[in-house]
Amino acid sequence: MRLTRAGEYAVRCVLYLCGKPPGELVKRRAVSEEMDVPFEFMGKIAQDLAKRGILEIVQGSRGGFRLLRSPEEISLLDVVEAVMGDIPLNDCVVRPDSCRRSTTCTVHQVWKDARTQLRRTLKEATFAKMIREGTCLNDAH
Amino acid sequence: MRLTRAGEYAVRCVLYLCGKPPGELVKRRAVSEEMDVPFEFMGKIAQDLAKRGILEIVQGSRGGFRLLRSPEEISLLDVVEAVMGDIPLNDCVVRPDSCRRSTTCTVHQVWKDARTQLRRTLKEATFAKMIREGTCLNDAH
DNA sequence: ATATATAAGACCTTATATATCCTCTTGACG
């Protein structure tokens, strides 16, 4: 029940892009080196972020990544779920078939509530807000 | 970021014991069969629960498991953390050394808040409350 | 065309979760 490395890397990537002028194209190599993310792995993660419309990938020479949304419009939840898939917490919540009485079972209701709460907290945390209040970016990581 | 099988099994075990008269000694075999938990694995899980003082393990012939607390005094958090360890969500929260500026970084602050919130929700969910409001136990699982 | 950059999937490695096995210890009971 923890953030994966891919999740952490994705956050770092978006954080880095948010620190650049809006619409600027940034090389994968630059993100990888600055944010200490394995180069190849960065490619995978960028694809996940692109699928969710968080950034755009430009091919060809002079290619790279470009944010498609403003930091106000990107939440921690968006980024984390882009690479980790839906946050389930408990199986029954996402696949109700796995438990016959999931709709009435209060154990599962607790998990469901916890999940809703967690997702709300992460949804409310936009990158604009986080950067405004200070992030690791300020220091060399 | 999900409940492990061991966590689910632990919950089932405690749920089952809560359904018995207080202080009753229940055989591992019974818990295992009734709650559909692998017999050997049940032993491991019981040890974790015993370490946290949730139940007592009695050896010898006529041995078995016995709840040490009333359902009012056992929360979902107790049981889940007994088998899964502390819920971290994000590494930096539990091991601040892994990030230099964890005390001031708002990304980590969000994770920390989310974690606190999740733990509170699970802490408030006592087995007494959950059973009162209906659980899967009522049905054959 | 060529150089540079990413795409996409195959593949490998490591870590964790899940489960089982075996030997030892405990305690009831004859």
Added chain:
DNA sequence: CGTCAAGAGGATATATAAGGTCTTATATAT
């Protein structure tokens, strides 16, 4: 005491997921 039932606890498999790398293909500027 000896024996049996039951769990303890370490060692060891097996399965699944995470983490990372490699290769071939594709796109674009020059």
